[in-house]
Amino acid sequence: MPVHLELNPAWQDIRHRLRTAVGDSVYELWLAPIEVSSWDGSVLALRAAAGAEGWIAARYGSLLESCSQAVLGPTVRVAFAGGAAAKAHQALTANPSLLAHDAVFNPRHTFSQFVIGDGNRLAHAAALAVAEAPGQAYNPLFLHAPPGLGKTHLLNAIANYLRAFDPASTVRYTTVEAFTNGFIAALRGKALDRFKHLYRDVDVLLIDDVQFLASKARTEEEFFHTFNALYDSGRQLVITCDRLPAELTAIEQRLRYRFESGLVAHITPPDLLTRVAILRKRAQLDRVRIDDDSVYEIIAERVTDNVRSLEGALIRIVAHHSLSGQPLDAALALSVLDSIRPIPGESFPTGADSHLPIEQIQRTVAERFTLTLPDLLGPSRVSEVAWARQLAIYLVRELTNTPLQTLGEAFGGRSHATVLHACKRVSDRVSRNREDASDLAELRTSLNTTRSRP
Numbered sequence: 001m002p003v004h005l006e007l008n009p010a011w012q013d014i015r016h017r018l019r020t021a022v023g024d025s026v027y028e029l030w031l032a033p034i035e036v037s038s039w040d041g042s043v044l045a046l047r048a049a050a051g052a053e054g055w056i057a058a059r060y061g062s063l064l065e066s067c068s069q070a071v072l073g074p075t076v077r078v079a080f081a082g083g084a085a086a087k088a089h090q091a092l093t094a095n096p097s098l099l100a101h102d103a104v105f106n107p108r109h110t111f112s113q114f115v116i117g118d119g120n121r122l123a124h125a126a127a128l129a130v131a132e133a134p135g136q137a138y139n140p141l142f143l144h145a146p147p148g149l150g151k152t153h154l155l156n157a158i159a160n161y162l163r164a165f166d167p168a169s170t171v172r173y174t175t176v177e178a179f180t181n182g183f184i185a186a187l188r189g190k191a192l193d194r195f196k197h198l199y200r201d202v203d204v205l206l207i208d209d210v211q212f213l214a215s216k217a218r219t220e221e222e223f224f225h226t227f228n229a230l231y232d233s234g235r236q237l238v239i240t241c242d243r244l245p246a247e248l249t250a251i252e253q254r255l256r257y258r259f260e261s262g263l264v265a266h267i268t269p270p271d272l273l274t275r276v277a278i279l280r281k282r283a284q285l286d287r288v289r290i291d292d293d294s295v296y297e298i299i300a301e302r303v304t305d306n307v308r309s310l311e312g313a314l315i316r317i318v319a320h321h322s323l324s325g326q327p328l329d330a331a332l333a334l335s336v337l338d339s340i341r342p343i344p345g346e347s348f349p350t351g352a353d354s355h356l357p358i359e360q361i362q363r364t365v366a367e368r369f370t371l372t373l374p375d376l377l378g379p380s381r382v383s384e385v386a387w388a389r390q391l392a393i394y395l396v397r398e399l400t401n402t403p404l405q406t407l408g409e410a411f412g413g414r415s416h417a418t419v420l421h422a423c424k425r426v427s428d429r430v431s432r433n434r435e436d437a438s439d440l441a442e443l444r445t446s447l448n449t450t451r452s453r454p
Contacts, residue, residue: 017067023312025319053080109156117274123265131161134236138263145267148306151240214250275300365392390422
């Protein structure tokens with residue numbers, strides 16, 4: 001049965017969210033073939049290939065429902081049209097009161113699965129404090145970050161924490177888009193009281209993508225009163241946005257002031273070590289065994305500013321391994337990443353943006369340690385020479401966009417594994433030794449000064 005014309009744009013939005021959540025390979029294999037069987041305004045009945053519905057429902061049912069709720073509203077339920085799923089659909093349709101239950105949150109998005117780094121430490125700590133004491137710690141909590149850095153993960157983590165440790169509490173998650181759609185439907189269906197009950201009679205309200213309130217006057221008015229009703233009664237609000245409250249110039253000033261009245265926690269892109277930890281965690285969750293640690297490091301080197309893209313790159317490499325039978329190693333990772341076109345949010349270094357020549361970095365380091373350039377680039381393993389070489393490699397990685405392979409070639413044809421080892425070595429030493437940290441800081445200052453000159 002074809003998708004109803006009124007549902008088609010929403011279904012395409014749901015499909016886009018699914019693809020973003022699981023990556024291209026998993027999406028094309030399992031979720032792309034799913035079709036809409038029926039839609040009655042409350043239950044979205046889906047149809048998949050014969051024999052696959054049960055497996056898809058068990059593995060991706062929560063994700064399908066959360067993506068559908070984000071687009072169609074928090075009361076929407078998802079069911080598959082065949083077998084036992086049909087009975088569930090019938091039960092839901094026959095008992096509308098079941099539809100008032102809270103949304104199903106992504107079970108994988110918990111605090112224990114959230115990888116903490118310098119860029120998200122404050123946001124994680126604040127979200128955990130809110131989950132432990134709603135309405136008492138930071139209210140409202142405003143999480144600010146570009147897309148793909150973990151805002152929605154933290155919202156789900158709060159909800160999952162409360163479900164586990166305070167099941168009597170009422171938690172509601174919504175996007176501004178779903179809030180708007182629900183509000184319009186309530187106005188048309190003369191069900192405004194039920195809509196208000198849905199969002200105001202809760203202990204914790206989690207609101208995603210508040211920037212989309214812009215230019216929606218009536219929805220903004222309703223959201224303002226919902227915010228006040230919850231805040232004045234001591235209930236918790238957690239809000240995510242891709243910009244700071246002061247930058248939401250298309251939203252009324254009174255709402256911006258309320259967003260700023262609690263804690264504003266900024267999330268920045270993860271550093272290299274955090275990116276590697278994120279990849280390890282994703283592989284562990286997916287039960288993927290990767291014996292070659294350089295696979296993680298190569299991906300983390302290539303994809304620098306978006307967690308979703310980072311995980312997507314891992315999925316593509318694992319999928320290629322599964323389909324081709326090639327070993328899951330550094331060679332495969334490099335081959336796959338070199339062959340694909342970067343997607344939005346991925347930063348694949350090319351070296352084209354660096355105005356600081358590699359040789360200049362090498363000469364600066366060599367001079368500091370009274371070495372010649374051939375000494376620095378040669379095979380010597382004398383401790384002082386090796387340390388100078390490792391510092392130079394580290395600084396080239398930090399101050400230029402040079403790919404690993406090119407960087408290794410610039411240091412006498414060394415492998416990417418040697419480059420990564422050098423960077424790890426520097427990170428370890430400067431974290432423990434003040435003299436080593438001083439060497440790095442002074443070299444960095446000298447090079448940055450050189451780069452800033454006309």
